[in-house]
Amino acid sequence: MAHAIPRLTYSGPALFSMGFRPFFLLAGLFAAIAVPLWLAMFTGAVTLRGPFDPVDWHIHEMLFGYTAAVIAGFLFTAVPNWTGRMPARGVPLALLAALWLAGRLAVAGVLGLDPVAVAVIDSAFLLAIGAMIGIEIVAGRNWRNLKVLVPVTLYAATNIAFHLGALSGAGTEGSRRAAFAVILFLVMLIGGRIIPSFTRNWLAAQRAARMPVPVNRFDGISLAVAAAGLLLWVAGPDSVATGVTLLAAAGLQLVRLSRWRGLAAWRSPLLLMLHLAYAALPVGLAVTGLAAFGLASPVAGYHLLGIGAIGGMTLAVMMRAAMGHTGRPLVAGRLLSLAFLLVLGAALIRVLAADTMGGLVLAAALWTAGFALFSLKVGPWLVTQRAGRKRPSGAAR
Incomplete structure (x- = not known):
């Protein structure tokens, strides 16, 4: 507890x-x-x-x-x-x-x-x-x-x-993959705790009949396979074993996500963000697995995982944590919903138009606009007292 x-x-x-x-x-x-x-x-x-x-x-x-x-x-x-x-x-x-x-x-x-x-x-x-x-x-x-x-x-x-x-x-390729692997495992570990928990709380408030599946042995198996795939990717990104294991990990993470009832929470943008960001993870793992066989671009995998999974998940978590700990209602609103969609759009553009300068500029602009909106909206909450907090006796009004 x-x-x-x-x-x-x-x-x-x-x-x-x-x-x-x-x-x-x-x-x-x-x-x-x-x-x-x-x-x-x-x-x-x-x-x-x-x-x-x-x-x-x-x-x-x-x-x-x-x-x-x-x-x-x-x-x-x-x-x-x-x-x-x-x-x-x-x-x-x-x-x-x-x-x-x-x-x-x-x-x-x-x-x-x-x-x-x-x-x-x-x-x-x-x-x-x-x-x-x-x-x-x-x-x-x-x-x-x-x-x-x-x-x-x-x-x-x-x-x-x-x-x-x-x-x-000697180069930084191995260490950058290792860093990706550690961060992605944290996303899977923490996401697997908070996403179904937050979804369950919201669905309970809506008196829904079905709840997310509790954490069980399947989650442990999916995490173990993902960890193995990421370790193989760090050691040898182009091996057959890497490709097969990452594709298996992608499938298991997709099934894992489906058990959390994200579609039932579509009326809560703040909650839906977490599910959408997590969805970028199995897609990114699958593309990275295909890249091991030369069937996809490794750069596409990097950006799906980096912008979509890590960028999207961290942005959604920062929004929710900032709201909760500064006394704001857990409601994203139009501005923060737009900020998240811009970052998610940056991931898609960076992958779909990876070989064009225009695509690179547009993806950069979307990412920048998304985090600028986040900073403009959430920044004032972070530098001021918790909402509803009373002033000390005798404080200036």
């Missing part, structure tokens, strides 16, 4: 009162800035002086910049619920956000550091996240959730490997 977060007095800025606030804000703004910047780098209009070439910069910053911020915000909000201890807030949280920002500036070459120093600064963020989460879980004796350190540690290791590959000239 989750513990209630302690409600002790906090008088600092609202932005640093809970972990999701600064990191979701940074993630949204960075997502809206990084892709246009990448497009400018791709066309030669902008040159960064960091340690990575333009393609590696783009991949690294999506995997370890944007996604790392979302994961940090999620974990620093979830862990206090698991442990019943005070969340990281105030100065420690601000310093963590500053460390993340320092990593982005260092990787972009803005700080003028040598590649080793860049690697140290950038790698320090995920290592700090893992250390702080581990300390909190152990201090709260919440041993059941100690296993979350495994994917976080692997995630941090893939970032270090990415830097080492670039530094040594």
Whole structure:
């Protein structure tokens, strides 16, 4: 059972009162800035002086910049619920956000550091996240959730490997696939918990007769096959074993998704977003599996998984978490629904028109617009007090 977060007095800025606030804000703004910047780098209009070439910069910053911020915000909000201890807030949280920002500036070459120093600064963020989460879980004796350190540690290791590959000239292909694999497994693991749970709650409120199938052995089997397929993909993306296992994993994840009754929740856009984003995962796995046989483009698989599954899922989770933890109704509204559809459209355009400059520009524009809308709508919630919170006695009106 989750513990209630302690409600002790906090008088600092609202932005640093809970972990999701600064990191979701940074993630949204960075997502809206990084892709246009990448497009400018791709066309030669902008040159960064960091340690990575333009393609590696783009991949690294999506995997370890944007996604790392979302994961940090999620974990620093979830862990206090698991442990019943005070969340990281105030100065420690601000310093963590500053460390993340320092990593982005260092990787972009803005700080003028040598590649080793860049690697140290950038790698320090995920290592700090893992250390702080581990300390909190152990201090709260919440041993059941100690296993979350495994994917976080692997995630941090893939970032270090990415830097080492670039530094040594060995390349970053293996480490980028490994990072994708860790993040996708987290999407499957966390998505498999929250999506059916949120759907069940909504359907119960609607007095529906049928509910999502509870987590059972089938979920474990589907996760195990997906993990095997991803490991094979990391080791050898073009092998027959990789293709067969990824296709099997795609089929199992599609069946898994069908058990969560997403179609019955079509009247709740905020809930439907989670189902649609998760649907991009089996499609992306299938395309990646076909790519192992030369029947599809590996780039298409990357973007279905990266934009559709990871981008869509993280955006939907940030929306819902921000609403719930800032006291807003769990209603997406037109603006946030449009933001999600724009990001989903970016995935489709990036795949269907991958070989055209026009398609690349349109996909970048859709992604940027989606996260810009998210930042404009949700940003003010993140920097202000929880809705409905009373002012302290004597506070200025």
